[in-house]
Amino acid sequence: MVKQVRAARTRQSLIRAAAEVFAADGYALASLPAISRRAGVSAGALHFHFANKEALATEVESAATDSVEKLAERCRDVAGTSLQSLMRMMSGLLLAVADDPVIRAGFKLSGDPSRKSDAAILAWWHDCVRDLVLQAQRAGELADDVSPDEATTAIVAATVGIEVIAAMDDGWPPAERLAQFWSFILPRLAAFPESALMAMAEETQPQGSIQ
Amino acid sequence: MVKQVRAARTRQSLIRAAAEVFAADGYALASLPAISRRAGVSAGALHFHFANKEALATEVESAATDSVEKLAERCRDVAGTSLQSLMRMMSGLLLAVADDPVIRAGFKLSGDPSRKSDAAILAWWHDCVRDLVLQAQRAGELADDVSPDEATTAIVAATVGIEVIAAMDDGWPPAERLAQFWSFILPRLAAFPESALMAMAEETQPQGSIQ
Known part of the structure; x- marks a missing residue:
């Protein structure tokens, strides 16, 4: 049992270290030694958990998708209009990135030119936005x-x-x-722009975002 | 003289081949042998013109900036409103990409995570858009x-x-x-949305774009 806990922790450290290296260097330049070093584990331990760099990248993408799905759920659970949920979700997502x-x-892995990916996280985000826009329309908020579709x-x-x-430009x-x-x-999107703009002031403040 | 012409041609072939390889594989995976092979020149000829991969990438970025500047000039020279110029430029740019x-x-090189770049082409595009938006405002088109700034x-x-x-998603x-x-x-941006929408139908048609 202790062994299993330790193995699960090593796996998590490796996923986090891989994410940091992929985010900083891109997929092509990320090296397995750099990842195991950053995770504080041996090369052997890395290979015990992940066959190769692609397996690590797939795991990072799947962990990222899980996290953004949870973030989206939390944004939807807060009271308010569908447009508010949408604004809250976009702020939360940019903050999370x-x-x-x-x-x-x-x-980054979704759009990395040195790696073919099915861009799943992007497709998920597109569906999320469309669902909330349609929900806003049904509720008379648009x-x-x-x-x-255009929105x-x-x-x-x-x-x-x-x-x-x-990511490219500090300014x-x-x-x-x-x-x-x-x-x-x-003013173009909302049926009641005034109240939507007031809600926006709250939803897009960094301190108002969902962590 | 003949030698100079041939050298200039070789240089152009190398820039084009490098662009194709960078666009397909990203900076990190692009290899100099793949580039010289695609250009149909020897490794020695490549090294005569370019010291290393970074020198090639810088040259490709500068050739790209020249091309988009020329494209933008052509878009501005056509008669019409500033908003039309802006729409024409965006269509032309997406087509050119x-x-x-x-x-x-x-x-791609501007935003490639495996290479530090000053994102010059992006800064150029931002300035272009802002200038045309301000011009549109002065002309009473907004x-x-x-x-x-928000627009x-x-x-x-x-x-x-x-x-x-x-680039990531065929759909x-x-x-x-x-x-x-x-x-x-x-409908939000333009002072006269009806005529702007009519102009848009022309400007965003692929066949109406500037080549």
Whole structure:
């Protein structure tokens, strides 16, 4: 039993260390020795848990997907409108990408040109946004002439863009850019822009985000 | 003289071959032998022109920046409103990323996690968008309550997002997504949404784009 606990801990350390190395160096340059060193385990222990780098990357992606799914659930559980849930989720996701190396690595691995991936985490995010936009429409929260598909495209593209640019450019603080984005689109998107903008001020404040 | 012409041609072939390899494999996995093979030149000829992979990458980024600057000039020279120029430029840019390996590699190298880059092509694109948005505002083409900074953030983030997702996901045709994005934001952005939407139908059609 003690052995199993220790093995599970080693596995978790390896996933976290791999995420940190993938996020910093990209998939192609990430080396297994660097990962086992960072996890504080031997090369043998790494190979006992993971056959190769691809197995580690797959595991990191799956851990990232689990984390963002839990984050999304927490955002939906808080009271408020569907648009509020959507804003809260986008803020929480951008914050998580900045703070959590596993989630950051999950997104990076999805789009890493040196590795073929099925971009599962991106497909999940697209579905999440579409569901909440449709829910907002059913609840009468969207302006009459808004197409849910068009709104989904704009929101998904902007989130990914803000995240990608923030990773490349220090002069692009993601929380601030996200607030600018919402402040620009809410008068178009929402049936009641005034109250949506007031809710936004709360939802996009870093301290108001879901950890 | 003949020798100089031949040297210039070899250099161009190497830049193009490098762009194709960088765009397909990413910076870290791109190998110099693969690049010289694809250019149809010897390893010695490659090293005569470029000291190392980083020198090639810098040259590809600079060739990409030249190309997008020329593209932007052509888009601005066509008659029409500033908003039309902006839409034409975004369509032209997305088309160029899909069709021209040098431009595609330029953007990819900017954001490649295995290589530190100053993201110059992205900064250029941001300035381009902001200039046209401000020009549109001065010409009375923007709705009164639109903040140029907020609109710029939304447009830059969405362009980058559409491009990044299109590279990862075949089910995300960039021209179509771009049309959805404009159709969503023009009623918010433009002082005269009806005519802007009519102009958009022209500017975002692939055949209407600038080659």
